[in-house]
Each structure stands twice: as C-alpha cells, then as structure tokens.
Amino acid sequence: MNDSSIPKSDLDQAPAAELPEHYIEAQTSLVERVLRTLKQGDTFAVLDTYGDVGTFGETPEGLFMRDTRYLSLFEMRIEGRRPLLLGSVIQNDNAALTVDLANPDVVVGDTTVFPRDIISIDRTKVLWDGVCYERIGLRSFDDRPRTFRVSVRFDADFRDLFEVRGAQREKRGTRTASVLDDQTTEFVYTGLDSIVRRTRLRFEPVPSRLETNLGEFTIRLAPGERTSLFVRVTCDEGERRERPPFLAAYRGARQALRATRRGATAIDSTNSLFDEMLSRSLSDLSMLVSQTPEGPYPYAGVPWFSTVFGRDGIITAMLMLWLDPSIAKGVLRYLAANQATSVDPDADAQPGKILHERRCGEMAVLGEVPFRRYYGTVDATPLFVMLAGMYVDRTGDRETIEAIWPNIEAALTWCDTYGDRDGDGFVEYFRETPSGLANQGWKDSQDSIFHADGRLAEGPIALCEVQGYVYAAKHAAARMASMLGHSAKGEQLEAQAEALKARFDEAFWCEEIGTYALALDGAKRPCRVRSSNAGHALFTGIADPARAASVAGALMSPEGFSGWGIRTIAQGEPRYNPMSYHNGSVWPHDNALIGLGFARYGLKREAARVLDALFEAATYQDLRRLPELYCGFIRRPHRGPTAYPVACSPQAWAAAAPYGLIEACLGLGLRHAENEIRFSTPYLPASLDGMVLRGLRLGDAETDLAFRRGEGEDVTLSILSRQGEVGIVQER
Template sequence: MRRSVSDLYMLMTDTEEGPYPYAGVPWFSTVFGRDALITAREMLWLDPAVARGVLLHLAANQATEFDPHTDAEPGKILHEVRYGEMAETGEVPFRRYYGSVDSTPLFVMLAGAYFERTGNREVLETLWPHVRAALDWIETYGDRDGDGFVEYGRRSDKGLANQGWKDSHDAVFHADGTLAKGPIALCEVQGYVYAARLAAAEIARELGHDGIAQEQARKASELKSRFDAAFWDDELGTYVLALDGDKRPCRVRSSNAGHLLWTGIVPEERAVTVIHTLMGPTSFCGWGVRTIAAGQARYNPMSYHNGSVWPHDNALIGAGLARYGFREQAARIFEGIFSAATYIDLRRLPELFCGFPRRETQGPTFYPVACTPQAWAAGAPLLLLQACLGLRFDAEARQVIFEQPILPEFLGEVVLRNLRLDGGSVDVALRRSGTHVVADVLRRDGPVRVIVTT
C-alpha cells in the first residue's frame, strides 16, 4: 500500500487546475483522460484533491468543436495529449486527442463521486456546465444511430480503431474470432452511461435543477432495462462483450462484465450468475480475473488485452463484487493481486501481467513491456481495500462508514490515518476478531463520527 501511494504521488503533475496523475512510465508519461479518471476514483477516499484536479483539468480541455482528425466532438472528454514531433506536425492525431468512448461518462461519474465524498458545492457549480456538455455528447455524438446505446467509430483512419479501455486492434471480436466492425457498443460503456446519468441526477438535484434530475433518473432506468435485454446471454452466463455495427452480439466471456457490477446496472437476479462466471476457473486464474476467459477464440494469456490480468481491471471488478454484497469474493481478488506483488521488485504493481494459472511457489509471468509504475495499477490496492472494508463517507453528516467490513486472509489489521472530512479527521484501526472486523478510533479531530455496520 505504501509503495502504491508513493508511486501515485511520483506520477502526479501539477497543472493550473490542480494535481493530475500521469498514466505511466515509460510509455504513457502524459495526460490521459480515462486513466486519470479511474486513478482518481481509486484513491478518492484517500485524497479527493486529486479528483478535483483531474475533473477541473479535463473540464478545461473538454472539446467544444467537431474535428474528425482528432475524434473531437462538442462535450467530449480528452483521451490523451502528446507533444512529440509527429504530434506537433499532425502526422498522428494525438497532440490533443479525444478518441475514447468512455472518458466522458467516467467524467460525470467522478464528478458525482467527488461531491459525495467531499460535499464541495463550489466545485460542483464550476463543473456543472461541463457535466451538461458531457450529457449532451452522450445524447448526440455518443449515440451514433439513435438506439439508446453509446457507440464508437473513429472519424479518421489515423485514430484508434478501438476506443474502450481495451484499445488493441484485436480486442473486440466475435465468438469465432472475427474482429467486430463498428460502430461498436461496448457493454461496460453502457454501464458507465447508466452510472453517469444517476450521478448527474444527484448533481442536478443538489443544484436545484429538479427537472433535469428527474429526466436523468428516468433515462438511467430505461437504459438499465434496454441494456439487459440486448446484452444478456444465458448460454455465456454473463453479458456479451459488445454489439457490433450490425447489432450482432460479440458472444465472448470477458472481464468487462465486472465493470457492470461496479456501475450497478446489473439486476440483482443476474449478479450471482455474472459473479460465478467471473470467479470460475476459466476467468479467475488465481492472480486475478483475466481480460478474456480461457477457451475464448482469441484467448492468449500473453496478449495485451485478450487473456492477461490488469490490476486496475480487477480493482473495478472487486468494487463491483462488494457493491452487490460479495466482499469475500472481492477479498479473493485482493489476495491474488497482493500475492502477485510479493514476487515483483519493490512490490510495485505493473500495468499488467500474463494470465497463466497460478502455481505454488511460482510467481506470475511478467508482461515484458508493461509500464511500471502505472497510475491505475498503483491505485488498485486502494480501491480493493475500500471494497473489502465497505468504506464510504457521508459528507453532510460528517460520518466515516464501514459497511460489513472484512479483511482478506493476508491482512489481520490495517490502520487508516488522517481520514478527512470537512471540519475534522480521524485515525481508525480495523482488526480481525474471529469472523468479524472491529474498529477502534485512535484519534479524532473535530465532529467526525465513525460508524461500523455488521
């Protein structure tokens, strides 16, 4: 945990708007939208100032015009920034590039989570026009064909072919291995949009825009039903990876479905089946959940996105498991990621490692050109710890809440120092006691209460 925190602040850069985590060393030492949004979410409980810096910087660079060369569309959130010769001369479109389909809903999600964590209304008011622009993008440019789902397809042949977090050229495919043709609607992106609409509803309600709040809540509910009908696959026991440009489902078992649990779009009656698939032996290799399950057409444990294990991917899955009450399974993922780190120099989690099955006395197989450190990999243990502890904050009531906390097998005690809410802070020690976890308040400064539910 200390290594992760150290790496995160080593990757932090001061922008005019506040701290911003660069994505990773050596390949991605620059501003990325998606990476920073997820990293800020992973460490939100620890340091919400990072989320504020990320949100304000991305708001300042939100697209306002249509530019096919850079995949920019009004309201869209940045994908990456590059300053090399090829970018400066326009040979590649990445000087300021907007080719990610998920940064925009993730931006709205983080804005809502930031307010829930801090209660900072001033930042919320600053962000509101940008949240509205992001919602407008989802409605117009995001939904290419008006079917209610958000799709992507590059506007220029120099842009990224795939624009989700799995952006390799071969990352989206059908059951027979043929590559999907766009515009492509990824399953997890619909979950992000669902969560973004709910977050926007809460933001609008707080700012007194009740009509917008009701509209966003209604659209979220409609999307939840429509999504389940279009993406659920009984035979797979999970949601399909994507719908292609002809609305044909990519019937592939993937880790993407775990992100759906994180967003809450999965109906309760489906959750057990999805979790059983994710934690089964073809998907969970012992170190974590593979990006693609063994036995799928393009499965390769040494590939970048088709069978490897990514710590940040597993952290979001773990948070999703905990959301549906499956903290024991979240702890299994945490144990796998922790054990993998014990075989790695400095216990520094890399961007990814190979998805070979775990064997006794042997560590994971390393991916040779993985970034290390990588921001969202470094943030993964923080989110997994939060998931296991059921840690959340009620800023208005000034409460730090632990809902049915558990500790993974390798961890008997954890001390969290300087947990801050407006007006005070606390130090809390959590210890395993039989089958329960008990909390002791070691220090209290101001009117902050600690609540533990069992």
C-alpha cells in the same frame, strides 16, 4: 549446398503481418533487465541498474521531456571499464536513484595494476525542473595514493517517443553538437516543427578532457580520501534557462513529493509486505502526479504513457478518492478545461467529448500521429461525469461542481447525441480518422472486441462497461442537478438512467454464458464472450442484482481467475492469449473496479480474494510495485506471475488498485451530506489480521480507525481517535 536446399521457416513463407496502429515494437523485453525509473513533472528517465543509459542496444532507456528523448547515451567508466555493481535502488519516496559500485580489476599483461574493490563509487540521480542531476561520489579504501580516470560518454538523439516505440519516419530535423566551454557541451535539435530542443551537459569540477561526446576526469585520492563529481543534464525546449545546483534540486524534489502525499490517509497493517506494497504505490502515485494550472493530474505511466490520459486519470482518481480527493479535483478541472468544443475528425473530437490523450512531441505537433489532443475514447466522457458525482458526494465541494457544471451538461449531451448516433439508447464508438484507435474503450487493441467465433466486431460498437458508465453518470448528474436546484433536470436524468438499465439487461444478458456480452456490434448482435468488462457492470450498478452472482461466478471461475487476478478474457474464448495486451492478461486496475463491483453487491469474499491475488503478485515484483499488467497464465506453485514484456511500471491506475480494493473490502463509504463514514460489513483478506487507517478525513473532521479480525469472518472496528464531529457507522 545451395540456398534453395535450405528449409524455409514459416516466417519466410508467410506474408508480412499487418501490425495494429500505434503498436509498441518489442525486440527486447522491459523485463530482460531491471530498469530504474524516475519522473518529475514533464520529465522522466529510464535507466539501467548502474544508472547508465543506452548501453544495451535498442531500449526505451533515456532522459525524456515532453515526449522527446533528450539523452540517449550516458555511460560512466573507471579506467575504461564498467564498474562492479554492488546495489541499486530507487529511494522509498521515489526522489532519487542511488547506486553503489566498486572499481573492477585492471590487468596489464599478467599484472593486476589496479585491484578491484579499492575505490567505492556511489551515484545519486535526481530529476528536477527538466534537469537530470547526478553526484558521483568516490572514496579510496586503498593503503596508498591512487590516480585513475573516470569518464562519461554521452549522446542525444532527440527521437520522438513514438520513434522509440518503433515508428518509422521519412524525415527528421537537424542536430548539432558543440563544446561551449571547458565544462559544458550542448546538443541542439531543430525539429521539422521549428521547435528548438537543447540538451546541455555541465560537469563540475572542470574535466581534464571534454569533447562533444566525452567527459574525462583524472582523479587523485589519498588513502581514505573522498571526492565528488557533478553532472547536470538540462533539457530545454526553446530558450535556455538557468537551474539550481544539485543539493537545492534534491531538496526540491523531496519536498514536492512530500507535499503531494501530505493530505492522504495513512495505512498500516499486520503484514509488513502488504505495507511495502502500499508504500510503493503511494510513492509511485506521488511521482506520477504532475502539477497543471488546473491542479494535480496523475500521468498514466512510464515509459510509454507519461502524459495526460483522460480515462487513466479519471479511474486513478476514483480509486484514490477515499484516500485523497485532491487528485479528483485536479483531474476534473483539467479535463473540463480541455473538453472538445468543436467537430474535428482528425482528432476524433466532437463538442462535449472528454480528452483521451495529450502529446507534445514533434510527431504529434506535425500530425504524424493524431495524439496532440486526441479524443478517441468512448468512455472518458461518461466517466468524467461519474467522477464529478463521486467527488461531490465525498467532499461536498459545491463550488467546483458549479464551475464545471456546463462541462458536465456538455458531456451528457455528447452521450445522447454523438455518442448515440443511431438513437437506440446505447453509447457506441466509431473512429473518425484512419490513423486513430480502432477500438476506443479501455481495451483499445485492434483485436480486443470480437464474437464467440473469433470474428472481429464491426462498428459502431456498444461496449458493455460503457453502458454502465453512462448509467452511473446519469444518476450522478441527477444528484448534482438537484443539489444545484435543477430538480426537473434531475428527475429526467434518473428516468433516463433506469430506462437504460432495463434496455441493457435485455440486450446484453447472455444466458448461455452466464454473464453480460462483451459488446454489441454495429448490427446490434451481442459478442457472446466471457470478459472482465462484465465486472464493470457490477462496479457501476447497472447489473440486475439477480445476475450478480452469476457474473461473479464467471469472473472467479478457473477460466476467468488465473490465481493472480481476473483475466481480461476467459480461458477458452477464441482469441484468448495469456500473453496478449487485452485478450487474456491481468490488469490490476481492472481487478480493482471489479472488486468494488463485487462489494457493491455484497460479494466481499470475492473482493478479498482479488486483493489477496494482487498483493501476492506484488510480492514477486521489483520494489513490490504492481505493473500495468502481467500475463494471464495460471498460477503455479513456487513462482510468481509471468511478466508482460512492454508493461509500464510504474503505472498510475495499477498503483491505485490496492487502495480501491481496500475500499471494497472495508465497505467504506464517505458521505459529506450526512457527515458520516460508513463501513458496510467490513471484511479482511486472508493476508491480513488487522489494519489501521490514520488521518481519514471527512470535511473538517479526522479520525484514526483500527480493524481487527475476530471470530470467523467477523471484523471489529475500533475508533482510536476522532477530531471534529463525524458519524462512524459499522453495518453488519
């Protein structure tokens, strides 16, 4: 048979597909194997369940710092074989990975010379100050002395994160590897950006054999005897720095995580699985928060987005605001300090615009990707103003608002000028650089904004939700202006917001689909597509109250609601694909904002149903952790939601989503000016019979509150304790 007789597949015959910009390549799925993640500051690790790295081909596993992979291979062996896995878990506070292993059988010929399960191995991995620390504990349960080898193979490829994601490069820098002394090896990479990056591995005690890619120990254990090996993998950018030993780093990591969550309200419920979800969410947020000179900032997610994202940080801060307002303060101060001050087409920047993304890797420094400081987002700027208003309402922190007021004014000016270049009163986007993002809302996939016939919308594009953000931003700015004594400015902003609300309803309402259009294209034609974006119109309050029930009905219909949450695009729309990133998947943060919108218009049952759906989805996830997104397939009996193959987990705004939905269900409002904690028609989801909030703070006051389901849908509120003067009101 010759080759011409072999049938060709569709892929052989089809032209090469043009992939979207900054596509995340996936030849293996992140859910194909269970991965373990650790993060501390600008360093994160993606490990397999054994605690190893790089044993399974091309994966995102590795030790990363500032968008560069400093360790691409790390595999431990006992007598040349992989140990037997007994258990692997990230500790509840995310401080460390602990792995329990045992030796496998070693057979020579027909004889088992080293029977399995006689040597217990426990591995503990911790990140601290740019170092991955590991303790390998060994204990003999044999009845006679044993001598055996433990080896570690390792490598460092110094690939940029965008290379790990699938980007191809024509040139790279130079790499060397050397043994520095009898305990230390080092890899050195001199990048094309002239930055010297180093990976140094130090072993304790002194290995019996050490090469540039191998460390080997000869272990002798008497019956019942224990010993420990220590490995320290240090990431340095520039000059070498000394780091503390394992125990000091372990204590530092735990103390830092405790400090991050110290001021947060604690929540207990009548459902232990619900409490596990909340505990994991809070631990994930504590881990993802990095300290910056301006304060705490939640990095977006691991592995792809472990850096500052403007939109993600703002929405995470919004969802966590009632629980812990310190995150919002850090986000506001950081974004104000990094606001654009000039026009830079390569970065999609104009004066007043809020940062979309910051990257520190070699490709970003060289401009091979545009994200070193990238401003290609249309929504972060009004969201920044929204958050400032929400923050001061919650805290009364006038000092912070006064400090960033020039930034707030600059953001508002951007909305009215660069954001609305045609002067029609709507904020639109149109990318300035071909290498930037084609779509610049939160649904930034290349194909996520389209018409009812499936045609992609052409810009400039005015997104539904962005008009709501601008509306809410102007109301928030009006309140802040009045607080600061700029009453005329406040009145002007109020009038602008109400005018926008009227224009929005006229231009975006689509009677034939019973909801708001996804967007307006460059010709002001509405994209008559049922999407979750319309739910954000409820969240911001721009939606006409007479439309709210219809919008909610579309979102909670069988086409919109999968059973695991609200889909980004309704089933039946032309580009609907439940396996896509933005065209039919379910995103927890999206659902949380919609749930807050439902509550705003009195639709508590709908908000509670969304919370139940996300909670039930979390019960099927490893560690009860909500991922960035999951597929939008309809819920089926006896199985959980379908995973998305390259979803980040943990992801900050997904971790914050349950807290936003709790706020929605309880109708919680904290108003510093009135010194009042208000609960508007509190409602408990079906999964809970009761809930207790401990340490809920407003100003100098603190209170513990209990909610209990009564007759029917009634919820009773009890004040368990109150310190300081604060009003507590339940509206029915």
